[in-house]
Amino acid sequence: MTAVIEARGLTKRFNDNTVVREIDFSVSPAQCFGFLGPNGAGKTTTLRMILGQSPLSAGSLSVFGLSVPRHGSKVRKRMGVVPQTDNLDPDFTVVENLRMYGAYFDLRGDGLARRIDELLEFVELADRAHVKISTLSGGMRRRLTIARALINDPELVVLDEPTTGLDPQARHMIWARLRDLRQSGKTLLLTTHYMEEAERLCDDLVIMDHGQIVDQGSPPQLIQRHVEKEVVEIREAATVANGLLDSLSGCRTEWVGDTFYCYTDDARPVVAQIDGIDKLVFLHRPANLEDVFLKLTGRDLKD
Amino acid sequence: MDMSLPRLKSRSLAIWKRNALVWRKLIGPSLMINFGEPLLYLLGLGYGLGLFIGEMAGMDYLTFLASGIVASSAMTTATFEGLYSVYTRMVPQHTYDAMLATPIEVDDILAGEMLWCATKSLINGVAILAVAAALGAVSGPSALLALPIVFLIGLCFAGPAMVISAISPGYDFFNYYFTLAITPMFILCGVFYPVDALPEPLQAFVQLLPLTHAVALVRPLVAGQPLSDVPLHLVVLLAYAVIGYYIAVVFARRRLVV
Ligand SMILES: Nc1ncnc2c1ncn2[C@@H]1O[C@H](COP(=O)(O)OP(=O)(O)O)[C@@H](O)[C@H]1O
Ligand SMILES: [Mg+2]
Numbered sequence: 001m002t003a004v005i006e007a008r009g010l011t012k013r014f015n016d017n018t019v020v021r022e023i024d025f026s027v028s029p030a031q032c033f034g035f036l037g038p039n040g041a042g043k044t045t046t047l048r049m050i051l052g053q054s055p056l057s058a059g060s061l062s063v064f065g066l067s068v069p070r071h072g073s074k075v076r077k078r079m080g081v082v083p084q085t086d087n088l089d090p091d092f093t094v095v096e097n098l099r100m101y102g103a104y105f106d107l108r109g110d111g112l113a114r115r116i117d118e119l120l121e122f123v124e125l126a127d128r129a130h131v132k133i134s135t136l137s138g139g140m141r142r143r144l145t146i147a148r149a150l151i152n153d154p155e156l157v158v159l160d161e162p163t164t165g166l167d168p169q170a171r172h173m174i175w176a177r178l179r180d181l182r183q184s185g186k187t188l189l190l191t192t193h194y195m196e197e198a199e200r201l202c203d204d205l206v207i208m209d210h211g212q213i214v215d216q217g218s219p220p221q222l223i224q225r226h227v228e229k230e231v232v233e234i235r236e237a238a239t240v241a242n243g244l245l246d247s248l249s250g251c252r253t254e255w256v257g258d259t260f261y262c263y264t265d266d267a268r269p270v271v272a273q274i275d276g277i278d279k280l281v282f283l284h285r286p287a288n289l290e291d292v293f294l295k296l297t298g299r300d301l302k303d
Numbered sequence: 304m305d306m307s308l309p310r311l312k313s314r315s316l317a318i319w320k321r322n323a324l325v326w327r328k329l330i331g332p333s334l335m336i337n338f339g340e341p342l343l344y345l346l347g348l349g350y351g352l353g354l355f356i357g358e359m360a361g362m363d364y365l366t367f368l369a370s371g372i373v374a375s376s377a378m379t380t381a382t383f384e385g386l387y388s389v390y391t392r393m394v395p396q397h398t399y400d401a402m403l404a405t406p407i408e409v410d411d412i413l414a415g416e417m418l419w420c421a422t423k424s425l426i427n428g429v430a431i432l433a434v435a436a437a438l439g440a441v442s443g444p445s446a447l448l449a450l451p452i453v454f455l456i457g458l459c460f461a462g463p464a465m466v467i468s469a470i471s472p473g474y475d476f477f478n479y480y481f482t483l484a485i486t487p488m489f490i491l492c493g494v495f496y497p498v499d500a501l502p503e504p505l506q507a508f509v510q511l512l513p514l515t516h517a518v519a520l521v522r523p524l525v526a527g528q529p530l531s532d533v534p535l536h537l538v539v540l541l542a543y544a545v546i547g548y549y550i551a552v553v554f555a556r557r558r559l560v561v
Pocket of ligand 1: 014019037038039040041042043044045046561
């Protein structure tokens with residue numbers, strides 16, 4: 001099947017600052033494709049180019065086989081967008097927001113009214129249909145933004161950090177809705193800096209840093225490729241005798257803040273060595289995407 | 304910079320509709336301003352000054368002033384909408400960003416905004432004419448012909464106002480535009496006295512300003528006097544509208560599509 005999005009040598013410069021550097025990727029239909037990267041990696045800029053809201057500095061980009069930004073308007077007709085910063089229309093109620101957005105897609109009448117009812121059910125806002133936007137919580141606003149992005153029954157839904165800043169309940173609710181969308185055959189493209197989100201939702205993802213794609217694959221592939229199977233984390237490790245940490249057998253070791261990480265394919269000897277030591281707090285777990293991310297994008301603080 | 308010519312598409316009407324729906328929600332305060340201001344001007348200035356002035360340019364001063372205010376209010380109404388409302392939706396409120404994630408493009412948005420600015424001028428014009436008619440300052444039903452002109456005046460001033468919005472770093476910047484453009488026109492372009500009362504060089508200068516041409520069309524229609532130089536006046540108003548729109552689209556693209 002042909003790709004929904006195909007990017008070759010995609011590049012974006014602002015003045016002299018190159019924020020997306022010759023990236024290649026392709027998104028298959030009915031897939032959830034993720035961009036995982038720290039703040040400033042260039043995720044939003046990449047999405048804006050896909051929407052045709054930002055001209056390319058170099059490279060080529062096609063969506064649904066149409067070149068972008070040239071056919072931006074045509075492409076956006078078949079796409080839904082959940083932007084990183086909330087831009088619901090504050091002059092309108094919940095249902096008016098959806099109705100107006102439908103009008104931007106040239107939708108009207110009974111068909112639109114039915115669609116709005118379905119979508120309000122889908123995001124569990126039916127009881128809020130007639131309240132002003134300003135009375136909604138952050139989670140509700142995000143759900144409404146998702147409903148808004150679905151008004152035109154899009155083939156591709158693009159979500160820029162859909163759960164950033166939300167509490168865990170709201171986040172889980174949105175994850176469930178996104179899985180529903182994925183089940184119903186829509187293609188999802190999402191950016192996130194939450195590993196858990198990427199791991200739970202994405203079939204395929206790219207890790208992005210400093211405008212470049214560092215690696216690409218499914219979450220299990222990336223974990224297998226870059227890190228050992230198991231991890232032992234020692235918390236507040238600065239208070240532990242250095243001699244002990246150095247002596248841990250057969251580990252690749254890392255420090256992040258005051259936590260000491262020991263990566264190994266078999267952690268049993270390590271655990272045997274440290275178990276029972278007074279005041280030593282440790283966690284033994286399978287490696288996850290966060291470990292890959294930290295390894296590939298470095299441990300220095302970003303923002 | 305994307306200088307490509309805008310194309311007019313029917314979807315710009317969705318933006319007009321959006322604004323009309325918001326306006327309908329706030330119809331009370333809006334109409335208060337629409338009717339209240341001209342009433343104050345016409346009662347206060349028209350009767351007050353009218354007592355001393357009597358006639359001006361062959362008509363009652365109240366009629367002279369009312370016809371001038373019809374034109375100048377079309378200017379200020381469209382200008383306020385094209386500055387404050389357009390800027391609010393373009394920058395702090397991110398309303399245009401949301402629209403630009405749909406098939407709508409920058410040229411559609413500004414076309415819809417411009418139509419809306421002119422629509423507000425028209426609503427305002429209807430209010431003023433109604434007040435003026437109630438005060439006996441309107442010659443007859445032919446004054447209704449001034450309304451399409453009022454709509455055109457709205458388009459004419461919406462264009463340049465949206466240019467200012469598109470380049471403005473903030474609301475304060477609008478003060479320059481009012482002080483350097485709008486207020487001088489309000490005072491110099493024949494709203495309160497005929498432009499031939501001005502010194503010669505200034506008379507030539509005000510012929511370049513759109514409000515002069517707006518007044519020159521509206522006044523005879525309201526007063527029931529013969530029109531002159533109609534094509535010239537129409538072309539000037541239309542030129543400000545069209546060129547203003549085009550420049551506004553180019554600058555708004557530079558701001559929004561980056
Ligand atoms: N309009 C702009 N002008 C100049 N620099 C920008 C602009 N938009 C984004 N940037 C810069 O591009 C880089 C990538 O930003 P962004 O794509 O928003 O990253 P992310 O979404 O991954 O956090 C940042 O350094 C940001 O400052
Ligand atoms: Mg971002």
